[in-house]
Amino acid sequence: DAGITQSPRHKVTETGTPVTLRCHQTENHRYMYWYRQDPGHGLRLIHYSYGVKDTDKGEVSDGYSVSRSKTEDFLLTLESATSSQTSVYFCAISEERGTTGELFFGEGSRLTVL
Amino acid sequence: DQQVKQNSPSLSVQEGRISILNCDYTNSMFDYFLWYKKYPAEGPTFLISISSIKDKNEDGRFTVFLNKSAKHLSLHIVPSQPGDSAVYFCAASRLGGGADGLTFGKGTHLIIQP
Numbered sequence: 001d002a003g004i005t006q007s008p009r010h011k012v013t014e015t016g017t018p019v020t021l022r023c024h025q026t027e028n029h030r031y032m033y034w035y036r037q038d039p040g041h042g043l044r045l046i047h048y049s050y051g052v053k054d055t056d057k058g059e060v061s062d063g064y065s066v067s068r069s070k071t072e073d074f075l076l077t078l079e080s081a082t083s084s085q086t087s088v089y090f091c092a093i094s095e096e097r098g099t100t101g102e103l104f105f106g107e108g109s110r111l112t113v114l
Numbered sequence: 115d116q117q118v119k120q121n122s123p124s125l126s127v128q129e130g131r132i133s134i135l136n137c138d139y140t141n142s143m144f145d146y147f148l149w150y151k152k153y154p155a156e157g158p159t160f161l162i163s164i165s166s167i168k169d170k171n172e173d174g175r176f177t178v179f180l181n182k183s184a185k186h187l188s189l190h191i192v193p194s195q196p197g198d199s200a201v202y203f204c205a206a207s208r209l210g211g212g213a214d215g216l217t218f219g220k221g222t223h224l225i226i227q228p
Contacts, residue, residue: 004157033215042120042203042220043158058214090157092215102148103216105157 003027004106006091012112019078021109023091025071032074033058033092033103034066043090049074081113117141118206120219128227133191135222137204140185144206148216149178149189152201161202162189191224199226 003026013019034046045058047066055066063085065077078085088110092103119138127133145166150158164171164178171178177190191198201223205216
């Protein structure tokens, strides 16, 4: 199994509060991703990173920011959480491009915004 | 605009029979296709993949078929077992298209009936 750890695994917060989710990998993979999973929507890409300090937006990036100061850590921040951001968040990693494109996923972080 | 479509939200199959999960895509730039399996409270795990230059790939009980002209792929599971009950996601990537991860369908919940 790929060494991916997400924290926290579960969080309940109130509307308007900031939230940071952390993804930590031990595989030294260059590419890291944040997805959210919602019923009826499948997995949707929020942000991704292709190296330290190199990040870009995905399909559903509004209301989210990311940072990657070290190869092993990719942080997802909700500056002011809203109820629409209640979801399960998955971090994923992959090796260099040009291979199969396969992603390895963490176990997920369930966020509830009241 | 959904680029990867799984039109069956759920599928019920009797144990021992064949399960066929379908997936359609619209983006002609996709050149690699993957299937992921997801159990509740766990992250998605890679199951099987196929390159666009092939029309079939087999791995044990799992076979993926690709019809490039129809932009359609299917996952066959034979014989179906109770442990196959899970949500299956179809995903696609562009190998030469940068680091932007995989595009997922909404998923199909496969239920194997005893």
